[in-house]
Amino acid sequence: MALRIYGTAASRAARPLWVAHELGLDFEHIALPYLGGATRMSEFLVLNPNGRIPVVDDDGVLVWESMACALYLAERFKGGRWSLAAETPAELADILRWSFWVVNECEKDALTYLMHSALMPPERRKPALANEAERRLRIPLRVLEQHLQTCGYLAGERFTVADVCVASVMAWVQGASVVMEQSPRVAEWLQNCLARPAFQAVQLMIKSE
Ligand SMILES: N[C@@H](CCC(=O)N[C@@H](CS)C(=O)NCC(=O)O)C(=O)O
The missing domain is CATH 1.20.1050.10 (Glutathione S-transferase Yfyf (Class Pi); Chain A, domain 2)
Known part of the structure; x- marks a missing residue:
């Protein structure tokens, strides 16, 4: 799977998840919690050195900051059946x-x-x-x-x-x-x-x- 979205849906990860559903994207959801220390593990800090969710991993292109994740997905997948991105x-x-x-x-x-x-x-x-x-x-x-x-x-x-x-x-x-x-x-x-x-x-x- 080329597109991964990290972060429990009950967090700011809801923003890129909302965009992904709007666009009908095929993605893997890793429902990482923000409590309990999972975001402070070295494996996660490689994805986001801030130790926060959400993170979008688009085949190795890493995006953190939830609004940036949402804006990125809209722009990256704007050619599909439905566009959320700017046209002008x-x-x-x-x-x-x-x-x-x-x-x-x-x-x-x-x-x-x-x-x-x-x-x-x-x-x-x-x-x-x-x-x-x-x-x-x-x-x-x-x-x-x-x-x-x-x-x-x-x-x-x-x-x-x-x-x-x-x-x-x-x-x-x-x-x-x-x-x-x-x-x-x-x-x-x-x-x-x-x-x-x-x-x-x-x-x-x-x-x-
Ligand atoms: N400005 C960041 C804030 C990210 C953020 O604070 N995420 C929370 C979950 S909604 C988190 O990961 N908290 C864990 C922590 O701060 O240790 C964004 O919009 O992505």
Whole structure:
């Protein structure tokens, strides 16, 4: 098998896995957990010296950083039955800016919200941290809401890898009032993205791991 994706589906590996399912790629999934030390073993550090998942191994071409993995797969396999990659310079600009935007402006606060509202055991959660993260997210979410008032997608007039990158982060805050109450267009767009069969396939992978 020439294409391998490392990382449990219940992690940022969901991003390249989502793209792989969208494109109907033939790949091997190595569901490496991020807890328990497997990512710190020397065999894994050869793939990613940062000791983190995901990693994409495309016949020896190694990609780490989950958004880079998603962008790489979309570009590398863009000639298939369905393209998630840019077809024009304007689409490329949109894909790059939204993907970098979500990592830099939203991901940290979205993760803090998720950890302190759902993921951590209740006794370790700090609601004040979740509230503060949600409050900070109001500013970038206004930008996304404004964009979606006139466009159905993030790049061009079709679903692209930019939607995967941004929706994969917004999924962490999908139940928060900053989405549900403040950002109705974001909520609608997110619901459409998460209803896609490829995203649902990743959810099934999570359940079966
Ligand atoms: N910026 C990196 C973050 C990767 C990351 O933190 N992955 C987590 C799982 S979602 C991990 O491997 N954690 C293990 C560790 O940090 O030791 C990316 O987007 O790929």
